[in-house]
Amino acid sequence: MITAGVDVGAKFAKVVILKDGQVIARAKALVGFDLLKSATVVFETALKDAGLSRGDIQRVVATGMGRNIVVQKPPISAEEAVSEVVSAAAGAFHVIPTARTVIDVGAEEGRGIKVEGGKVRDFVINERCAAGAGTFIEAMARALEVKVEDMGPLALKSVNTIPMNAQCCVFAESEVVSLIHSKISKEDVSKAIHDAIAGRISSMVLRVGVEKDVVLIGGVALDPGFKPPLEKELKASVVIPGYPEYVSALGAAVIAANPAR
Amino acid sequence: MAPAVEVNEYPSEPLRCWDQAKNLRRDYYEDYLRAHEKGGLRWAGGAWSFSSVPAGLGEDVYCITGEPYGATIAFFKDFAAKCHDATEAAGFPRTLCAYMRNYWGSILLDKYLLTDGTVVDGYPPPDFIWQDHICCSHGKWYQLVKWLEQKRGKDVPMYCVDVSVGYPSDFAAEEDYKVDYIIGQLNDGIEWLEKTTGRKYNDSLLCDAVWNEMNATSLWAEVCALNKAVPAPLDEKTMYSLYVMGTLMKHRPECVAFYRTLRDEVQDRVKRGIAAVSTERFRVITDTQPPWGFLKIFREMEKYGAVSVGSLYTFGLIGMWQYLPDGTWIPKPMPPKKPQTREEALQAIVRWTLHKPEWAHFYQPELKTKMMESIVKQWNVNAVLLHYNRGCEGLSVHIAENRLGLMKEGIPVFPFEGNMGDERDFDLTGTMARLTAFFESMGLKKLKE
Numbered sequence: 001m002i003t004a005g006v007d008v009g010a011k012f013a014k015v016v017i018l019k020d021g022q023v024i025a026r027a028k029a030l031v032g033f034d035l036l037k038s039a040t041v042v043f044e045t046a047l048k049d050a051g052l053s054r055g056d057i058q059r060v061v062a063t064g065m066g067r068n069i070v071v072q073k074p075p076i077s078a079e080e081a082v083s084e085v086v087s088a089a090a091g092a093f094h095v096i097p098t099a100r101t102v103i104d105v106g107a108e109e110g111r112g113i114k115v116e117g118g119k120v121r122d123f124v125i126n127e128r129c130a131a132g133a134g135t136f137i138e139a140m141a142r143a144l145e146v147k148v149e150d151m152g153p154l155a156l157k158s159v160n161t162i163p164m165n166a167q168c169c170v171f172a173e174s175e176v177v178s179l180i181h182s183k184i185s186k187e188d189v190s191k192a193i194h195d196a197i198a199g200r201i202s203s204m205v206l207r208v209g210v211e212k213d214v215v216l217i218g219g220v221a222l223d224p225g226f227k228p229p230l231e232k233e234l235k236a237s238v239v240i241p242g243y244p245e246y247v248s249a250l251g252a253a254v255i256a257a258n259p260a261r
Numbered sequence: 262m263a264p265a266v267e268v269n270e271y272p273s274e275p276l277r278c279w280d281q282a283k284n285l286r287r288d289y290y291e292d293y294l295r296a297h298e299k300g301g302l303r304w305a306g307g308a309w310s311f312s313s314v315p316a317g318l319g320e321d322v323y324c325i326t327g328e329p330y331g332a333t334i335a336f337f338k339d340f341a342a343k344c345h346d347a348t349e350a351a352g353f354p355r356t357l358c359a360y361m362r363n364y365w366g367s368i369l370l371d372k373y374l375l376t377d378g379t380v381v382d383g384y385p386p387p388d389f390i391w392q393d394h395i396c397c398s399h400g401k402w403y404q405l406v407k408w409l410e411q412k413r414g415k416d417v418p419m420y421c422v423d424v425s426v427g428y429p430s431d432f433a434a435e436e437d438y439k440v441d442y443i444i445g446q447l448n449d450g451i452e453w454l455e456k457t458t459g460r461k462y463n464d465s466l467l468c469d470a471v472w473n474e475m476n477a478t479s480l481w482a483e484v485c486a487l488n489k490a491v492p493a494p495l496d497e498k499t500m501y502s503l504y505v506m507g508t509l510m511k512h513r514p515e516c517v518a519f520y521r522t523l524r525d526e527v528q529d530r531v532k533r534g535i536a537a538v539s540t541e542r543f544r545v546i547t548d549t550q551p552p553w554g555f556l557k558i559f560r561e562m563e564k565y566g567a568v569s570v571g572s573l574y575t576f577g578l579i580g581m582w583q584y585l586p587d588g589t590w591i592p593k594p595m596p597p598k599k600p601q602t603r604e605e606a607l608q609a610i611v612r613w614t615l616h617k618p619e620w621a622h623f624y625q626p627e628l629k630t631k632m633m634e635s636i637v638k639q640w641n642v643n644a645v646l647l648h649y650n651r652g653c654e655g656l657s658v659h660i661a662e663n664r665l666g667l668m669k670e671g672i673p674v675f676p677f678e679g680n681m682g683d684e685r686d687f688d689l690t691g692t693m694a695r696l697t698a699f700f701e702s703m704g705l706k707k708l709k710e
Contacts, residue, residue: 083697085702120701122673
């Protein structure tokens with residue numbers, strides 16, 4: 001059976017095509033103002049890579065904040081949409097069947113999900129502020145005048161701990177500016193930012209409880225500076241699967257393959 | 262957005278007594294506004310106050326209870342925003358009780374809100390304040406009302422009853438020392454009312470009002486108990502418009518008559534299998550006051566076939582229950598005999614009021630969790646939605662403990678952040694997205710748009 005998962009996220013659209021449980025194509029691109037157009041471009045790229053057409057895909061399931069935009073609308077015509085929580089749990093379980101706690105940090109939201117057999121048992125999502133999500137790191141990178149992909153490597157060079165408030169993205173940015181003016185090195189500031197976001201995410205995840213295996217997915221999992229402080233805060237090792245930013249799209253494809261779940 | 266799922270639908274029909282409820286509530290606010298035109302008196306105080314006691318001053322004594330008025334303002338978000346601006350401009354922080362801030366804002370703006378959203382110029386000051394100090398805000402609330410009225414040139418006398426004695430520690434009886442403590446204050450209060458208003462107090466009217474209050478609150482519990490039926494004859498959004506009568510005028514004969522009519526109608530709905538939500542297939546309860554400006558969340562839930570059948574709050578704020586040691590809830594039976602004297606009336610109403618299940622919110626979080634667990638069992642509930650209500654410190658205290666307690670018993674819980682009276686603390690889109698995820702995690706799919 002061939003299915004596809006389309007994750008229309010806040011920053012990127014991701015598509016995974018699955019054949020009999022194996023990934024045969026994946027694609028991603030930044031989303032623009034026109035979500036449907038952006039998702040369509042990514043979907044068609046994935047189809048092309050797999051050498052398939054829409055007619056070859058038995059079912060498509062959409063997820064992500066823009067998921068409803070592609071339901072029953074050509075050319076994607078997703079048959080169903082599911083929330084990010086459900087798709088993240090299904091995807092994480094598919095790649096790491098021992099997953100019991102899934103931490104999904106995307107551009108807009110951070111989520112902690114307690115999972116049992118791929119099903120959601122409890123979950124928590126950050127409220128009302130991007131301080132617990134990837135956008136926070138992006139905003140802080142702008143303040144530090146470094147590329148976002150350099151933030152993690154910079155943080156790993158620091159051995160100092162500088163407390164920083166990550167309860168509000170806007171206030172945190174002013175705090176970063178103050179640190180810069182106090183001649184704190186970019187390495188130390190970057191570590192402070194990663195420590196702060198890890199503190200925020202872990203305090204949220206602790207509300208649902210941490211059980212091994214802990215799996216980190218979402219775009220922020222690609223940032224090497226995030227895992228060490230997160231493990232320290234959670235007092236647990238964290239597993240990052242390959243292609244962590246695709247796990248939700250993968251979960252949607254898995255759900256598409258099991259419509260009677 | 263899943264494709265529509267077909268389900269068997271229950272028959273549903275509107276409540277016949279709906280207009281009666283609307284009119285009663287409308288008249289209540291207008292009666293308070295026009296009390297002086299009829300030569301009557303106006304008083305202000307909380308919905309929990311012993312409203313039967315001022316009733317002894319005469320049948321032309323009208324009250325406005327603070328929490329329902331704050332909630333009415335919250336429902337009309339434009340006016341609420343003006344009230345928030347006014348209180349913040351006067352120097353009060355937005356972390357205070359949201360009902361209280363709405364109420365103060367109305368005074369500061371010198372505008373009075375009617376139930377249809379009409380804003381009347383000139384806030385009608387009360388002739389006296391009769392209040393209960395039930396939580397960290399209630400006593401202070403009316404001290405500030407007094408102060409605000411003083412600034413407008415009106416001296417409003419205030420009497421506040423301390424009721425901080427907790428829920429009876431024994432299931433069978435209330436401790437006498439607690440009862441005596443409150444009765445002593447009410448006896449002093451009656452003297453104070455006579456002195457303050459210059460009216461002679463009528464014990465017979467007190468006895469009538471106490472009997473009405475006991476009847477009304479027992480009847481509301483009966484109505485709530487009928488919601489154990491599947492399908493539920495009432496949904497909580499509708500119940501909000503009905504329980505409110507008990508928060509406004511629990512001591513009045515109109516309230517008793519209305520609840521009797523309602524009880525009979527709901528009994529009839531149960532007999533005929535009439536559902537509040539025709540697609541019911543998943544039952545939830547909530548906790549604390551809802552975000553009043555966003556009651557549409559209940560309609561969104563219905564798209565998943567989810568119906569809120571009530572809450573400890575909706576059942577227990579006005580309903581009076583017998584909570585038995587085995588965890589069973591039954592509507593508190595009426596005493597065999599109506600009180601005949603002032604002493605009997607005060608004894609009866611204090612003992613009755615101390616059984617209000619809502620006390621558990623303030624004093625006994627473990628007991629509150631147990632009460633919620635028994636509601637879950639007896640009302641055939643699938644999950645609990647907990648409103649982390651930033652607008653009410655009193656009822657939100659311990660709510661995170663309740664979450665843990667319920668989850669320990671294997672009950673699915675969905676907490677969401679919000680505020681009963683200040684829309685700035687509520688994120689509708691975010692809450693709906695999370696609620697969707699929760700319903701999906703419960704295996705529900707959307708039934709219809």
